Amino acid sequence: MTAQESSPVSAGRGEPLVVLKDVQKHFGQLHALKDIDLTVTRGEVVVVIGPSGSGKSTLCRTINRLETIDSGTIMLDGQPLPEEGKELAALRAEVGMVFQSFNLFAHKTILENVTLGPIKVRGMKKADADKRAMELLERVGIAHQAEKYAAQLSGGQQQRVAIARALAMDPKVMLFDEPTSALDPEMIKEVLDVMVDLAEQGMTMVVVTHEMGFARTAADRVVFMADGAIVEENTPEEFFTNPSSDRAKDFLGKILKH
Amino acid sequence: MDPVIDNLDLYWSGFLRSLSIIGWSLVGSLLLGTLIAAFRVSPVASLRAFGSGWVTVVRNCPLTIVLFFMAFGLPELGVNASFYLFGVAGLIIYTSAFVCEAIRSGINSVSAGQAEAARAIGLPFTLTLTQVVLPQALRATVPPLGSVQIAMFKNSAVVGAFGVGGDLYSVGRNLTSAQGFSYIPVLTGVAIGYLVITLAAGALLAVIERKVAIAR
Ligand SMILES: Nc1ncnc2c1ncn2[C@@H]1O[C@H](COP(=O)(O)OP(=O)(O)OP(=O)(O)O)[C@@H](O)[C@H]1O
Numbered sequence A: 001m002t003a004q005e006s007s008p009v010s011a012g013r014g015e016p017l018v019v020l021k022d023v024q025k026h027f028g029q030l031h032a033l034k035d036i037d038l039t040v041t042r043g044e045v046v047v048v049i050g051p052s053g054s055g056k057s058t059l060c061r062t063i064n065r066l067e068t069i070d071s072g073t074i075m076l077d078g079q080p081l082p083e084e085g086k087e088l089a090a091l092r093a094e095v096g097m098v099f100q101s102f103n104l105f106a107h108k109t110i111l112e113n114v115t116l117g118p119i120k121v122r123g124m125k126k127a128d129a130d131k132r133a134m135e136l137l138e139r140v141g142i143a144h145q146a147e148k149y150a151a152q153l154s155g156g157q158q159q160r161v162a163i164a165r166a167l168a169m170d171p172k173v174m175l176f177d178e179p180t181s182a183l184d185p186e187m188i189k190e191v192l193d194v195m196v197d198l199a200e201q202g203m204t205m206v207v208v209t210h211e212m213g214f215a216r217t218a219a220d221r222v223v224f225m226a227d228g229a230i231v232e233e234n235t236p237e238e239f240f241t242n243p244s245s246d247r248a249k250d251f252l253g254k255i256l257k258h
Numbered sequence B: 001m002d003p004v005i006d007n008l009d010l011y012w013s014g015f016l017r018s019l020s021i022i023g024w025s026l027v028g029s030l031l032l033g034t035l036i037a038a039f040r041v042s043p044v045a046s047l048r049a050f051g052s053g054w055v056t057v058v059r060n061c062p063l064t065i066v067l068f069f070m071a072f073g074l075p076e077l078g079v080n081a082s083f084y085l086f087g088v089a090g091l092i093i094y095t096s097a098f099v100c101e102a103i104r105s106g107i108n109s110v111s112a113g114q115a116e117a118a119r120a121i122g123l124p125f126t127l128t129l130t131q132v133v134l135p136q137a138l139r140a141t142v143p144p145l146g147s148v149q150i151a152m153f154k155n156s157a158v159v160g161a162f163g164v165g166g167d168l169y170s171v172g173r174n175l176t177s178a179q180g181f182s183y184i185p186v187l188t189g190v191a192i193g194y195l196v197i198t199l200a201a202g203a204l205l206a207v208i209e210r211k212v213a214i215a216r
């Protein structure tokens, strides 16, 4: 099964799906998000890049309201994000999230990790959820380990399961917060391959990452953040070869040296 | 040991009475304590405030004061019940504060990322708690909950002394002060009764600990 068959991602490609308008966020005195305006269209892959502490994670987390905002609006598929309660939980089911530290449920098997949401949130029958989960695990290459626990898998395998777990909810958009930065170098590729695959199948994605290879192959747009603000937006090619802001030049100079 | 042998039936009924106080208090305090712990980690500020107020007041209040409030305070408010019911309810309330704190420390031992991942797939608060956080918290919670409950077993004697009567403690007091038997054999019998209960509970606890350890 592919993303096209299982979710409405390919329909209406190019329409605005996630729209942030004049979003502000403070942590105490710290102005963590400043005047954020960002529109992600259906089927688009946006890579968010920027120095540590620039607000990339915070931006990502506001989109499924794991982090609240002070002012401004965030719309998903034409609807403002609900503030709390059942509606908020329902929204989160529509937005897949993949964390840097995987966060697989430690007391559940790999299969149960993937089926928990569909069974408890979507009310799917266990047999159907299992079947669908096995298809997704097959797709990320972990099907043969379905009965194991997270601790028995490598980091790269855990992250692929985390992706399958998010996909099981048929999300409209997937958020990735530095999905490969906790991984050993040899495992980074296996995770990026899954992500490139998803992007090719038309999934709308917001990806915080410093993997330039991924940005170049899969991203439609790069958003560069510094000090809580979006400083520059461009195609990956333009951004990496010909950044216009000094902040971006400086930043790219640093990461390219490594 | 004649006073014990001769009054075995009394001891037996006291043992059963103690067991019933303990049994009800065990179930009641676990349920109430879990509920208060859920309040304390809930996203609703007023529930959190209620939970921490409950724990602060109840935990810092001697059990006898809680029991006095139940048995003499409540009737003034027009609430009437048997001493047994008041006693058990008081012990449940008193123990719930300690149960709550044991569970909360277990919840804090589960990394925040687990709850976040649960919320991210759309689980509402109650399901996040019951499906993801509490099952993992359980492992870290079983040993301190065990100590809390064993302390409660012993506190059941305070409830008995309080006028509920008929429990192991009261049997001992009755045989010595009212019937004039000597203290050492009578109290040894009482102690053995409590020891049977706590040792059995300790063995059960060890089994539970092993179970939750295996079930990761
Ligand atoms: N819960 C919080 N409480 C207080 N300050 C926070 C909180 N979360 C983030 N911050 C601060 O907000 C700023 C932006 O943080 P954020 O995690 O979004 O940065 P980032 O771009 O993701 O950085 P990194 O590359 O290190 O992950 C940082 O200065 C951070 O210290």
Ligand SMILES: [Mg+2]
Pocket: A056, A057, A058, A177, A178
């Ligand atoms: Mg970050």
